[in-house]
Amino acid sequence: MxxxxxxxxxxxxxxxxxxxxxxxxxxxxxxxxxxxxxxxxxxxxxxxxxxxxxxxxxxxxxxxxxxxxxxxxxxxxxxxxxxxxxxxxxxxxxxxxxxxxxxxxxxxxxxxxxxxxxxxxxxxxAIFDPYGKKTFDAEVTALNAETSQGNQLGVGLANGKFFVLSLKTANLGEILGDPDKKEFERYYQMNGRVFDIRYRFRYSNGWT
Known part of the structure; x- marks a missing residue:
């Protein structure tokens, strides 16, 4: 045994x-x-x-x-x-x-x-379902998805981390559940606590 x-x-x-x-x-x-x-x-x-x-x-x-x-x-x-x-x-x-x-x-x-x-x-x-929800290593303190095309989601964490998730595919659960899909996710590390998010992305010839 x-x-x-x-x-x-x-x-x-x-x-x-x-x-x-x-x-x-x-x-x-x-x-x-x-x-x-x-x-x-x-x-x-x-x-x-x-x-x-x-x-x-x-x-x-x-x-x-x-x-x-x-x-x-x-x-x-x-x-x-x-x-x-x-x-x-x-x-x-x-x-x-x-x-x-x-x-x-x-x-x-x-x-x-x-x-x-x-x-x-x-x-x-693996122990987490790739089609389950996205898990973070700290409390979510801020969210922002106010883009004109509605395809970006900003997530701010209490430990100063900031994620930008892309929502451009039909299977949203697959994107949010698989952190290895780097093309769908950008990550930034900042000092302090994220309490609000204001960001914009260039789209075509203008800014969203």
Missing amino acids: ITLHKIEGKILVEFPLTLQNREMLLGTTVSEISDNGNALVGQKIKKLLHIKFALRDSVMEMREVSNFARRPIFSTSKDESIKEAMKKGIGEPVMEGFKVMAYNAGSTVVVFDMTDFGVSNNKRM
């Missing part, structure tokens, strides 16, 4: 070597949340990863077993040499490598750190 340890903000995995090369599913599920606009309890935002772990030297590799984006290769040949050649063309890519930190006394269990993979900004382990 795999055991997880949370120590000083790190996620350490205690992994029995008997589980090497065993196929597993890995993903994230929301167990508790303060705002259902971001995700629902029990919701899985991303598809589960079909993986296996294998130790190579002093690194525990996480390998991708299946991915629909990869083109499968099939053959009805019974020739063993052809089968061996095909295996070399459909190898399991290494998704991540985790340096082994420790072994148990009998060298049957290893410990490695999965903090960066599990709790960093890893799109494969």
